[in-house]
Amino acid sequence: MSDLVYFVRKLHVYVGAKLYVSIISAAALGFIEGIGLYFLIPMLNLLNGGRNEGENLPFLAPFLHMLTQLPNKAELPAILGVFVVLLLFQAVLQRIQQIQSSGISQTFIRALRLEFYEALLSAQWAFFMRRRSSDLQQLLTTELARAAQGALQVMAFAASIAFTLIQIALAMMLSFKLTIVIAACGLSFALFARRFVQDSKRLGERMTDLSQAYYASVSESFNGIKDLKSNRLELQHLTWFKSLNDRMRDNANRFVTVQSTSQLYYKFASAILIAAFVWIAFEWLHVKTGQLLVIVVIFSRLWPRFAGLQNLGEQIVSSLPAFRNLRTVQRETEAGREPNLYVEDAEEERMVVRTSIECHGVSFRHDPESPVYALRGVRVKFPAHRMTAIVGKSGAGKSTLIDIVTGLLRPESGEVKVDGQLLIEERLKSYRNAVGYVSQDPFLFHTTIRENLKVGSPNATDEQLREALSFAAADEFVQALPEGLDTVIGDRGVRLSGGERQRIVLARAILREPSVLVLDEATSALDNENEAKIQCTLERLRGRMTLIVIAHRLSTIRQADQVIVLDHGEVVQSGEYNQLSNESDGIFSQMLAYQKQA
Numbered sequence: 001m002s003d004l005v006y007f008v009r010k011l012h013v014y015v016g017a018k019l020y021v022s023i024i025s026a027a028a029l030g031f032i033e034g035i036g037l038y039f040l041i042p043m044l045n046l047l048n049g050g051r052n053e054g055e056n057l058p059f060l061a062p063f064l065h066m067l068t069q070l071p072n073k074a075e076l077p078a079i080l081g082v083f084v085v086l087l088l089f090q091a092v093l094q095r096i097q098q099i100q101s102s103g104i105s106q107t108f109i110r111a112l113r114l115e116f117y118e119a120l121l122s123a124q125w126a127f128f129m130r131r132r133s134s135d136l137q138q139l140l141t142t143e144l145a146r147a148a149q150g151a152l153q154v155m156a157f158a159a160s161i162a163f164t165l166i167q168i169a170l171a172m173m174l175s176f177k178l179t180i181v182i183a184a185c186g187l188s189f190a191l192f193a194r195r196f197v198q199d200s201k202r203l204g205e206r207m208t209d210l211s212q213a214y215y216a217s218v219s220e221s222f223n224g225i226k227d228l229k230s231n232r233l234e235l236q237h238l239t240w241f242k243s244l245n246d247r248m249r250d251n252a253n254r255f256v257t258v259q260s261t262s263q264l265y266y267k268f269a270s271a272i273l274i275a276a277f278v279w280i281a282f283e284w285l286h287v288k289t290g291q292l293l294v295i296v297v298i299f300s301r302l303w304p305r306f307a308g309l310q311n312l313g314e315q316i317v318s319s320l321p322a323f324r325n326l327r328t329v330q331r332e333t334e335a336g337r338e339p340n341l342y343v344e345d346a347e348e349e350r351m352v353v354r355t356s357i358e359c360h361g362v363s364f365r366h367d368p369e370s371p372v373y374a375l376r377g378v379r380v381k382f383p384a385h386r387m388t389a390i391v392g393k394s395g396a397g398k399s400t401l402i403d404i405v406t407g408l409l410r411p412e413s414g415e416v417k418v419d420g421q422l423l424i425e426e427r428l429k430s431y432r433n434a435v436g437y438v439s440q441d442p443f444l445f446h447t448t449i450r451e452n453l454k455v456g457s458p459n460a461t462d463e464q465l466r467e468a469l470s471f472a473a474a475d476e477f478v479q480a481l482p483e484g485l486d487t488v489i490g491d492r493g494v495r496l497s498g499g500e501r502q503r504i505v506l507a508r509a510i511l512r513e514p515s516v517l518v519l520d521e522a523t524s525a526l527d528n529e530n531e532a533k534i535q536c537t538l539e540r541l542r543g544r545m546t547l548i549v550i551a552h553r554l555s556t557i558r559q560a561d562q563v564i565v566l567d568h569g570e571v572v573q574s575g576e577y578n579q580l581s582n583e584s585d586g587i588f589s590q591m592l593a594y595q596k597q598a
């Protein structure tokens, strides 16, 4: 419930005064509708030949007095005229309110999207390592829309209560006792119907689980579509997808069934109660036809209000899981935030590493509950403007060490120093701006090569783009493309080979001129000729920036100034390439021997 209150507060913050104007206009609508109801009474009396009913009612008495001044023939047109004006006014107000509600809803959902997207982008890397990316996509689309809708429904609920209270007050002026009896019936019925609210909550929980599974299934199948197709797994996946969709359909149907059943009960009750009221009033109390009409009118106005409140209540509780999920993620992102995203002067905020980056006794576990350390007591020094290679078997901790050194992860114990100064929060932003990173599976946008290169350097000239491409040994193949720099490279760069993608991303990183450039298996997809070119590039870059390279292919790191060998999260060897290759009982020479055999 506190999560729901949080979102309703947000609604107040983001929408402000407009929200209250909307609630007040909803209440005003209820008032006008109620007044319109009053005018039915003199109209019906007049048609019946009488004219005294309703003289005690507020709003109506002065009007009835005016009517007595008119000639007989003008009475009905006057009543009808007022009735029509009221209905037209009500229709216009309704239209304004509809437009206003839509505006409120769009303002609110936009603000929530921005708030959550920014919170996610500001979250630390460790957060993303724990979370399924499809769950985050689902959160930003389905869950966020459900929560926004739910918060608006809470406001609609409040407006509807105000509306209903006004209708009750107006109905009481027509018949106090009758209105009390109807309101008591409505309350007892709401108590009976609370089990539908509980069912809605349960189905809402299930809706969240199924929708998460749906997003995961879609995202995993398209991310791995090549593997899926190559291994002929389409049918298996389709069968699972069908069963998931069956469950989603059944759940949605069940929700509609719950809602329509509760509404059906309200309608049954309405038919039975109205018949009972008329029977009792006519047979036992011998009330007049005009009053019977009042009973019918009051009942037909009030009862749907109760049914509407029930419906809104069911919808609100079904969106409670969405509120909870969003808040959980928000709390997690707040617990560990990256330094402020907004950089006023990017150049000023970028650190230059002048002497070294050092790790002192760094330990780290991906799961703090587990006894397994990804890094244990790591002590290494990365001299500035030199090339350091990190090698080790799969799972040795190379990527984790890179994540610590680039500031993406914080050590569990031990410390990282840059130019002799601790890498504390205040320095993290400018340090992170100084790091360029090229991964094994580089990320490219579905746009032109030019746009992809300019992502981190929007003001780069064509000359600079070409120079960076040349550095990354990518100039020849880009020139050979039909539209050169303006070639669109497809979703995640699928129209390029793995090696071409790696070189474009390397060029993009070089273009930013980072002070520290990390290549994480970034040349794994290159052939020997292009790998030799990249080695030349690294030679040239080495004097300009600090290079850290992870490579399984040891030939890539032959010219490294220093090689660090990791095993089970610990540094087991370090030194120059030739020195390590001569340590015959070391892991490094074992790795070299395996690669020579291969």
Ligand SMILES: Nc1ncnc2c1ncn2[C@@H]1O[C@H](COP(=O)(O)OP(=O)(O)OP(=O)(O)O)[C@@H](O)[C@H]1O
Binding pocket: 129, 130, 366, 367, 373, 374, 392, 393, 394, 395, 396, 397, 398, 399, 400, 401
């Ligand atoms: N997100 C994670 N959650 C839990 N454990 C993880 C996570 N990422 C890595 N690990 C574990 O941490 C250890 C080190 O992993 P890391 O990815 O750093 O190794 P690596 O040397 O880079 O391996 P590779 O060469 O295969 O990429 C491994 O035992 C791995 O299983």
